[in-house]
Amino acid sequence: MIRVENLHRHFGSFRAVDGVSLTIRQGSITGLIGPNGAGKSTLFNVLAGRLPPTSGKVMLAGEDVTGLPPHALYAKGLLRTFQIAHEFGSMTVRENLMMVPPQAGESLWATWFQRGRIAKDERRLRDKADEVLEFLTISHIADEKAANISGGQKKLVELGRTMMADARIVFLDEVGAGVNRTLLNTIADAIQRLNRERGYTFCVIEHDMDFIGRICDPVIVMAAGRVLAEDTPDNILQNEAVIEAYLGTGRKAGTVNV
Ligand SMILES: Nc1ncnc2c1ncn2[C@@H]1O[C@H](COP(=O)(O)OP(=O)(O)OP(=O)(O)O)[C@@H](O)[C@H]1O
Numbered sequence: 001m002i003r004v005e006n007l008h009r010h011f012g013s014f015r016a017v018d019g020v021s022l023t024i025r026q027g028s029i030t031g032l033i034g035p036n037g038a039g040k041s042t043l044f045n046v047l048a049g050r051l052p053p054t055s056g057k058v059m060l061a062g063e064d065v066t067g068l069p070p071h072a073l074y075a076k077g078l079l080r081t082f083q084i085a086h087e088f089g090s091m092t093v094r095e096n097l098m099m100v101p102p103q104a105g106e107s108l109w110a111t112w113f114q115r116g117r118i119a120k121d122e123r124r125l126r127d128k129a130d131e132v133l134e135f136l137t138i139s140h141i142a143d144e145k146a147a148n149i150s151g152g153q154k155k156l157v158e159l160g161r162t163m164m165a166d167a168r169i170v171f172l173d174e175v176g177a178g179v180n181r182t183l184l185n186t187i188a189d190a191i192q193r194l195n196r197e198r199g200y201t202f203c204v205i206e207h208d209m210d211f212i213g214r215i216c217d218p219v220i221v222m223a224a225g226r227v228l229a230e231d232t233p234d235n236i237l238q239n240e241a242v243i244e245a246y247l248g249t250g251r252k253a254g255t256v257n258v
């Protein structure tokens with residue numbers, strides 16, 4: 001679904017992404033791991049159109065999308081998670097879902113300013129938001145103010161926002177950071193169900209190796225701006241180069257804690 005060819009993103013003379021080539025298979029949940037500063041988030045930012053690449057190519061479903069801005073990629077169904085903007089904290093969870101701009105082809109302004117359509121669209125959006133909340137098993141927080149929900153619930157609402165936009169491919173950067181075990185399991189389940197039942201493709205950055213091992217295949221490892229390895233989660237943990245990148249030589253794979 002995504003093919004990255006010899007991608008570079010430099011900051012001055014520093015090569016944060018230094019010649020990355022990889023593919024994200026349609027229908028996969030691809031993990032992206034690597035030590036702090038490996039260039040994972042920078043790569044995501046380039047893929048999501050938030051940073052132009054220094055050089056290289058990004059193909060989406062056979063189309064060259066290199067350097068396209070986020071809204072153009074959004075229209076093609078390629079999304080990063082939407083963080084809940086600070087100013088939306090006083091709105092309810094359901095309203096936050098309803099605020100997601102319509103997907104490709106539908107103009108936001110046309111939709112919202114054609115008077116007769118407003119009520120109908122609002123009902124449609126509301127039904128869709130409720131369906132999304134049910135899918136994510138968080139219907140009980142529909143009327144909570146977004147500012148009052150927990151960090152883990154916010155991550156689920158962010159996932160919900162990608163569902164509102166009918167995404168085809170979703171990038172999640174450290175979705176598990178600061179989230180408790182129970183909610184992390186709910187998030188893992190939601191990702192797997194979206195993948196299996198709705199055909200979403202995911203690329204997931206996460207430091208929690210249990211989480212990665214449970215839902216991702218394949219796992220791509222980055223270090224110092226380059227791809228070091230790509231394999232199944234089990235094999236990645238046995239990979240000498242990967243262990244070395246994290247810990248230096250002479251440590252057992254079982255002790256890898258990324
Ligand atoms: N805007 C920027 N200007 C200069 N350097 C940057 C910029 N963004 C990132 N970097 C540098 O690029 C390197 C890669 O950063 P990046 O955030 O992509 O790493 P990461 O793999 O996501 O790390 P982490 O696991 O800690 O989130 C780091 O050394 C970082 O300091």
Ligand SMILES: [Mg+2]
Nearest residue numbers: 040041042173
């Ligand atoms: Mg990062």
